[in-house]
Amino acid sequence: MASISTAPSCVPFCAAQFGATGLSRGTLSRDTLQGRLAREGMMRDADLADIERVAWLYMDGMHECDPEKLNAAFHPTARIQGYRGGDWRGLTREQFVGYAADLGSRQAVGEPFDMQILSIERAGRAAVVRVSMRWNGRDYTDFLSMIRRDDGGWSISEKTFYSAT
Numbered sequence: 001m002a003s004i005s006t007a008p009s010c011v012p013f014c015a016a017q018f019g020a021t022g023l024s025r026g027t028l029s030r031d032t033l034q035g036r037l038a039r040e041g042m043m044r045d046a047d048l049a050d051i052e053r054v055a056w057l058y059m060d061g062m063h064e065c066d067p068e069k070l071n072a073a074f075h076p077t078a079r080i081q082g083y084r085g086g087d088w089r090g091l092t093r094e095q096f097v098g099y100a101a102d103l104g105s106r107q108a109v110g111e112p113f114d115m116q117i118l119s120i121e122r123a124g125r126a127a128v129v130r131v132s133m134r135w136n137g138r139d140y141t142d143f144l145s146m147i148r149r150d151d152g153g154w155s156i157s158e159k160t161f162y163s164a165t
Helices: 030-040 046-064 067-073 093-103
Strands: 074-084 087-092 114-123 126-135 138-148 154-163
Touching: 046 067, 046 114, 046 126, 046 138, 046 154, 067 074, 067 093, 074 093, 074 138, 087 093
Parallel strands: 074 154
Antiparallel strands: 074 087, 114 126, 126 138, 138 154
């Protein structure tokens, strides 16, 4: 399970707070997450809601391989890097979005939406979202580093990923 930071300058959110059943693959849906937050009486500020919105935009964009959604989620200068199997990969936003668009919609080929937010941690204008997903036949863990832009919105500035296969 992910740990929760107790640093006073952070606004942590962790799916682990909802018990082991909430972390089962595919069980922590967008609606379930919002309902549990409301039932638990957890405070949500506008920044945290926008961070979550960008994470879901990213996951929807990945499932649909939709360049418009992915470009909206990522900052123009974003880097994407990590390991798939034993191979390191590093891409610009343009290269990554192009790769996804060329691959085509996972939804259209019948791949189920199997993605979830595991944790969100925020300190001021920086945040990290940990995402688990099954995409294109592989299991991935993504760490989405986000920044709050000068206009107040949030963007993914760095995606670091890992897939064992």
